[in-house]
Amino acid sequence: MADISVKLPDGSKRELPAGSTAADLAKAIGSRLAKAAVIAVVDGLERDLTTSLHDGAEVAIITDTSDTGLHTIRHSTAHVLAQAVLELFPGSTNAIGPAVENGFYYDFALPGNATFSAEDLSRIDAQMREIMAADQPFVRGELSATEALDVFRDFPYKCEIIERTAKKVADDDGLDAGEVSADGIVSFYRNSDSFLDMCLGPHVPSTGRLGHFALQRVAGAYWRGDHTRPMLQRIYGTAWATKKDLEAYLHRLEEAAKRDHRKLAAELDLVSWPDELGPGLAVWHPKGAMVRKQMEDYSRDRHVNGGYSIVYSPHIARSVLWETSGHLGFYKDSMYPAMELDEGVKYYPKPMNCPFHILIYKSQQRSYRELPIRLYELGTVYRYELSGAVHGLMRIRGFTQDDSHIFCTREMVADEIASLLDFVLDVLRSFGFTDFQAKLSTRPRDKSVGEDDMWELATDALREALAGAGLDYTIDSGGGAFYGPKIDVDVKDAIGRSWQLSTIQLDFNMPARFGMEYIGADGQAHQPVMIHRALFGSVERFFGVLLEHFAGAFPAWLAPVHASVLPVASAHEAYASEVVADLRSRGFRVELHEADEQLGKRIRNAKLQKHPYVLVVGEDDVEHRTVGVNPRGGEVERGVALGVFGDRLAADLAARR
């Protein structure tokens, strides 16, 4: 038989017997590669290892160490999950089961709208391991759409996917999970006589290639993510190439749980959510409030230096304001209901600060010479979030925005947005964030106000600003606010999680609704453009993100307490008090822990509070006016002169360490 020649990623060529598969190629290159191989990329397309190679093909063997390889392992594990569920739960039907970050899920409908229990999960897990032990091959096949509809006639969700694709229905919601190719050919994989699943593939060669997985939880999920459609039963799992990787991942989850801001808020006595207040409402304890004060003071200073004017506004306003702004038309579902007083006059708690700032603008006639006007308020708003959405400080019903509204001319918009982005990123960097990702959100499909050309103009301005700032961004089609498009900035925290914080929103609409004007150089009245901008987003969420980012160990400039002073014994308490008074007089936040318990115990307790310094003072220190410095994460140093320690702490604060 004639040989074929294939090209490898390093540019080298390799001769193989005709009819060789990608698996044969891997074997020919080396036994270790053959063992690690998961799929192949042939001429740029992901294929099963069983794919026959043609002469001249460019082939890369993908192993389980690559992202693509891991993705395949997770996807294949999801299929085994589906097989196990269909075997254990007669009459159940499967929907979609893609790989996701770190794992996979699969959605099912059980007969009679039954649900999975925790015990079901362990049964399913056991069944999956049997399927893997049986080492069933993933065998690919192809059908026409018509044939597929017959084969999958008992699987209504599969049929819906086939029909949607067959009709070439425009699908921009990305939920087809790669089960059907665009050309109307339906591919499927058969693992055994009793199980086949529709899928584009590729898959690992056989179920024996899998095994380092864990089923994690059951959740409800709407079919196609649409809350008007049936709720399916979703099983989430994680899967990895090796047992070690799986264990490392599970360990990472435990570590992340330790930094949960709700847990730390309780341990460090920062914030609580008393039931008496209702869901999504928090109270700030003294230590949490001190951290918040530092954040707010810094924010205020930066804004004043950045050309903003501080303003204040009330928490409620008459319904007419919200009618004018459009909130009652487009945002009412998220607003707390009205208080009705004074013979039927309705007052609504504010869900946003913008209408108030507009009224401040409108309090007098404005000239183009005054623009841009930048108003800034730490404004507390109330939003009636869905009960299931409320989450600690990250999603809360009463929260404070570091809210700015910038009023400028159309000509100023591009420069203003560009400098705004710089300002936002610079302030975020001051808090220790370095990794940013932006998102540009365009006009919502259903609820929005304004003319198309306005939206286009606004969206273009934002796009240009992003390009100018050199920031990576994605497009969220239809994700804009009802009054305009926006840029959202996400930050990555210390353990790689992404949080949506800042938002910059362009608004040509509200100025029109409120009839805002300025007198231009031409002596004529013009309409200003409005930019809504929150930098922290919400002070509460930002605090929560900082808390998790630093795992409770705030840098000194934010820390609620800089140092705890511990006298070795009661005899040293008088000197300890002097140390406290001295440091406080220099503006430091210091606590005295009297000698009512053993020193080791008090040190431990102080350390658990994660404050930057523990100071121990004993006989030697009384004599020499020194302190023993035990820094967070550092080595103990005895006999440091009190003034020297104060200088060191002052340096930390100045450098925002």
Add this chain to the structure above:
RNA sequence: GCCCGAGUAGCUCAGUCGGUAGAGCGAUUCACUCGUAAUGAAUAGGUCCGCGGUUCAAUUCCGCGCUCGGGCUCCA
């Protein structure tokens, strides 16, 4: 709002196959006064989330509600 799970001392949790409950930490008191991550002893502390139902008897079983957690949707 929807699906699943949970709610026992201030905290973390055990327990009762239906007969009103227990540990550690914390608190209080006493003793110890100690040089860098847990001294010892004693004491107090609970409508077992709430309301109904079943039962001689409910923290336990059932129903409803509230709150929290994990998701979906939504979002700063």
